[in-house]
Amino acid sequence: MKPELEDLFESILDGQMGDVSRQVQYALDAGIEPEVILNESMVPAMTEVGLMFEDGVCFVPEMMISARAMQAGLGILKPYLKEHGVKPIGKVVIGTVEGDLHDIGKNLVTMMFEGAGFEVNDLGVDVKPEVFIESIQTVQPQIVALSALLTTTTPKMKVSIDAMRDAGVLQNLKVMVGGAPVTAEFAQQIGADGYAPNASQAASLARSFIT
Amino acid sequence: MQPMTSRERFRAIVNFEPFDRLPLVEWAIWWDETIERWHGEGLDPSLKDRYDLYKHFGLEQYKQVWVPGMLPTCPQPATHGAPRMEMSMAAYEEIRPHILPEFIPQPSWTQWAEEQSRGDSVLWFTVDGFFWFARTLLGIEPHLYAFYDAPEVLHRINEDLAQWMLQVIDRLCEVATPDFMTFAEDMSYNNGPMISKKTYDEFMHPYYERVVPELKRRGIVPVVDSDGDMTVAAPWFEASGIKGILPIERQAGCDISGLRKNHPNMLWIGHFDKMTMPAGEAAMRSEFERLLPIAAQGGFIISVDHQTPPGVSLENYRIFLRLFEEYAIKAGAMSRDQLPRQTM
Numbered sequence: 001m002k003p004e005l006e007d008l009f010e011s012i013l014d015g016q017m018g019d020v021s022r023q024v025q026y027a028l029d030a031g032i033e034p035e036v037i038l039n040e041s042m043v044p045a046m047t048e049v050g051l052m053f054e055d056g057v058c059f060v061p062e063m064m065i066s067a068r069a070m071q072a073g074l075g076i077l078k079p080y081l082k083e084h085g086v087k088p089i090g091k092v093v094i095g096t097v098e099g100d101l102h103d104i105g106k107n108l109v110t111m112m113f114e115g116a117g118f119e120v121n122d123l124g125v126d127v128k129p130e131v132f133i134e135s136i137q138t139v140q141p142q143i144v145a146l147s148a149l150l151t152t153t154t155p156k157m158k159v160s161i162d163a164m165r166d167a168g169v170l171q172n173l174k175v176m177v178g179g180a181p182v183t184a185e186f187a188q189q190i191g192a193d194g195y196a197p198n199a200s201q202a203a204s205l206a207r208s209f210i211t
Numbered sequence: 212m213q214p215m216t217s218r219e220r221f222r223a224i225v226n227f228e229p230f231d232r233l234p235l236v237e238w239a240i241w242w243d244e245t246i247e248r249w250h251g252e253g254l255d256p257s258l259k260d261r262y263d264l265y266k267h268f269g270l271e272q273y274k275q276v277w278v279p280g281m282l283p284t285c286p287q288p289a290t291h292g293a294p295r296m297e298m299s300m301a302a303y304e305e306i307r308p309h310i311l312p313e314f315i316p317q318p319s320w321t322q323w324a325e326e327q328s329r330g331d332s333v334l335w336f337t338v339d340g341f342f343w344f345a346r347t348l349l350g351i352e353p354h355l356y357a358f359y360d361a362p363e364v365l366h367r368i369n370e371d372l373a374q375w376m377l378q379v380i381d382r383l384c385e386v387a388t389p390d391f392m393t394f395a396e397d398m399s400y401n402n403g404p405m406i407s408k409k410t411y412d413e414f415m416h417p418y419y420e421r422v423v424p425e426l427k428r429r430g431i432v433p434v435v436d437s438d439g440d441m442t443v444a445a446p447w448f449e450a451s452g453i454k455g456i457l458p459i460e461r462q463a464g465c466d467i468s469g470l471r472k473n474h475p476n477m478l479w480i481g482h483f484d485k486m487t488m489p490a491g492e493a494a495m496r497s498e499f500e501r502l503l504p505i506a507a508q509g510g511f512i513i514s515v516d517h518q519t520p521p522g523v524s525l526e527n528y529r530i531f532l533r534l535f536e537e538y539a540i541k542a543g544a545m546s547r548d549q550l551p552r553q554t555m
Binding site: 015056064065068101102103105125151180197 | 521
């Protein structure tokens with residue numbers, strides 16, 4: 001890895017937002033291709049953050065400051081990526097299901113999706129099935145991700161998936177679910193394609209869906 | 212063994228001494244939707260008050276005061292989890308007059324004190340803890356950034372909070388000494404604590420060290436209330452002098468056997484898997500069978516792990532209560548064969 005990219009990698013791990021912005025610009029000015037900056041430094045850094053999270057080395061605040069630093073770098077990089085015709089590796093529509101106002105889990109997953117190179121359309125909380133469907137029809141994602149934090153709202157996941165099926169939008173679409181009361185068994189019962197117990201594994205699962 | 216009063220029973224279990232039976236306790240009130248469903252299924256519609264419902268269902272009178280840390284004048288968050296203040300010392304100084312007011316117990320505390328003196332009621336109080344309170348001020352996500360972006364603000368909040376808690380304890384004890392108390396934290400989820408031990412040691416432990424000794428000096432059992440899997444964080448709290456943890460959510464992956472083995476002197480409250488309750492008697496009986504050996508050892512008050520959800524029918528809840536009483540008696544009988552044990 002080029003020294004400029006090594007410093008950038010470390011800065012993302014350390015959550016140093018200001019350093020990341022500066023280092024991305026420095027790497028661009030040094031003539032490093034934007035997709036190289038993204039794929040050989042920034043995305044691997046967030047992957048490393050995810051692994052550290054799974055291993056219990058870093059926790060939610062550390063993941064968040066790393067993701068924030070990543071987003072700061074992406075803010076600098078995106079126009080260059082667009083200019084070079086670099087597309088996101090995939091598109092995701094994500095939301096917390098109807099009746100549920102919790103979003104911290106969903107937001108962590110969104111950060112990790114973006115850190116993995118996905119374009120994410122975040123519908124927010126209390127999302128009705130028809131809103132999911134409309135977004136799927138507009139955005140044409142490869143993945144839709146549903147979040148719920150309450151045992152009383154997890155049934156809305158099935159309602160949403162059934163509505164998507166009835167609307168004919170599940171073709172070429174993977175559905176993944178997650179949240180505190182959600183289990184792999186529940187995900188299977190309601191017809192989801194996958195379940196992830198944490199934000200890091202959600203990003204890994206999403207990557208596996210598009211490869 | 213002579214029947215114990217509620218207070219005697221609680222104390223015996225906390226101290227790992229023989230007890231007549233487990234207390235029949237709902238530590239958290241039911242969901243509004245649950246009571247509403249039960250009203251539709253034949254529960255007397257006039258039964259709405261928490262303690263009237265306890266009496267109706269034959270549950271023990273564990274009476275709780277949730278001491279508010281905010282005045283009604285405190286700014287309200289725009290949405291769930293949104294901030295009430297910006298992340299700055301100036302913003303905290305601005306909101307300070309609206310939080311942590313001088314505490315004056317309600318008249319009901321005096322009435323409850325009389326019940327407690329007869330042994331009929333166990334009294335407890337709850338305060339927002341050293342993770343929760345800052346979160347309610349800063350907002351869920353800003354609070355998590357604050358450990359890095361504004362540590363001095365968090366320290367200031369918790370310093371004031373600790374000082375306020377000491378005043379709350381003084382005021383409550385002027386009338387009656389609570390039997391236990393809970394620090395509401397909610398700092399864990401299925402994957403364990405949201406923060407690292409390093410963060411806990413810096414931002415929470417020093418403030419527990421200010422308050423917990425005073426609680427213990429007065430004989431008030433300190434308990435932490437945190438949803439999620441508390442396995443990783445349990446030793447942190449134990450090192451801070453915390454005696455117990457609730458609700459020990461089964462769905463979050465908590466395992467009472469492992470917790471008992473690793474923390475033999477800690478008190479556990481809750482842990483009955485609420486997801487068995489809609490499934491019927493066999494599932495509930497199996498769950499009680501799982502919990503019985505640990506409960507018989509003392510130091511474990513079985514209760515629904517969090518609130519009985521609206522998916523549970525009144526009929527199933529009555530089955531739960533019947534089984535609860537059966538196993539409460541069994542646990543008591545077994546305790547008299549096993550206890551007291553030497554506290555390690």
